[in-house]
Amino acid sequence: MSGPERRAQVLAIAAQEFAEHGLHGASTEAIAKTAGITQAYVFRMFGTKKVLFLELVQAAFERLSDAMRDAGDGKTGLDALSAMGAQYYDLLADRTGLLLQLQGFAACGDPEVRDVVRSCFARLWGTAEDGTGLDPVTVKTFLAFGMLLNTGAAMDVEQVDAAWAEGVRTKIQPGLFTHITTGTNR
Secondary structure (H helix, E strand, O other), X not given: OOHHHHXXXXXXXXXXXXXXXXXXXXXXXXXXXXXXXXXXXXXXXXXXXXXXXXXXXXXXXXXXXXXHHHHHOOOOHHHXXXXXXXXXXXXXOOHHHHHHHHHHHHOOOOHHHHHHHHHHHHHHHXXXXXXXXOOHHHHHHXXXXXXXXXXXXXXXXXXXXXXXXXXXXXXXXXXHHHHOOOHHHO
16 A cells, blocks of 8 residues: 555544544544554654644545535525535535534644634635625524534434424525624624
8 A cells, every 4th residue: 555545544544533532532543453554653644643633623624615615606695605505514414524523623622723623613714704705693693503503413313303303404494594694683
């Protein structure tokens, strides 16, 4: 296996491990064992466990931001936001990516992690704001709904037969944000 192929293999294995166990619970020993390499080799590739975690968290956020940007390309305003929202909803199916983002938020007690996650979230905010041209209150509301969808997906609400879970699963329709503006939030 070539170096780049091995690196990609370790990243895929590590993504699963960190998504399930977080920064502090993940085991580089388990990652190495699954990859069929030594733990020392994992550290040679990435330096530290935290560096590996941060690379994966950043990649998960980048996939989301890039997909939203692409979905809104050529559109503006609520049309762009609607396209971004549909793409966001579809990306919830990537459970590993979703959990990596949430594990990133959970590890924000570490200042280095917090700085990286802030930067990732700033990019996500910028994607929604710049890609739509909408005001901060609408962007904030859109991202707040996104976080609710994230927590619902993390809890696997698709498997829950209860009124609250049905409420969380309710898709956001394009017209929802038409009344939410800076002007109405005074």
